[in-house]
Amino acid sequence: MIINILLLIMMIIMIFSSLMVSENLFKGLRFGSNYLGKCLHIISAYSIYMLIGLHLGLHYNTLIKLKRENKIILNVFLILFAIVFGINGFIKKEFIQKITLESLFPLYSEDSIVMIILDYVAILIMFAVIGYGLLTLLSLKNKNEKENKN
Numbered sequence: 001m002i003i004n005i006l007l008l009i010m011m012i013i014m015i016f017s018s019l020m021v022s023e024n025l026f027k028g029l030r031f032g033s034n035y036l037g038k039c040l041h042i043i044s045a046y047s048i049y050m051l052i053g054l055h056l057g058l059h060y061n062t063l064i065k066l067k068r069e070n071k072i073i074l075n076v077f078l079i080l081f082a083i084v085f086g087i088n089g090f091i092k093k094e095f096i097q098k099i100t101l102e103s104l105f106p107l108y109s110e111d112s113i114v115m116i117i118l119d120y121v122a123i124l125i126m127f128a129v130i131g132y133g134l135l136t137l138l139s140l141k142n143k144n145e146k147e148n149k150n
Helices: 002-021 034-058 068-092 095-099 113-149
Strands: none
Touching: 002 034, 034 095, 034 113, 068 095, 068 113
């Protein structure tokens, strides 16, 4: 629920920041500082990306309906993929620096389009794995609390 609310807030910020930085839409009207708009836009974009990954992880069981054996294999693959490529992409794409506004520019990359897509897919999977892990920990905690009450 909290992730959904944060996602909604970030989407609203994304829309308003888009209006602030737009140079073609609403020509002549200024909705605030162009620099402020760019900052808000970058923060909201990277936040939305991470929140979508967490959201997918929380709904992993609904999205992936496999037999237990196949799900274990997929989970191991996704965890390894997230560790190897997700963390590397997260660092390489400077997610923390972008969210904290330490590094706004450059937003371009010298990597090939295939590597850029691989990095961003890996980062999304990494956050989905984190979301799924959090959901699993919370469900184990609730299960233990119910057992202790009985």
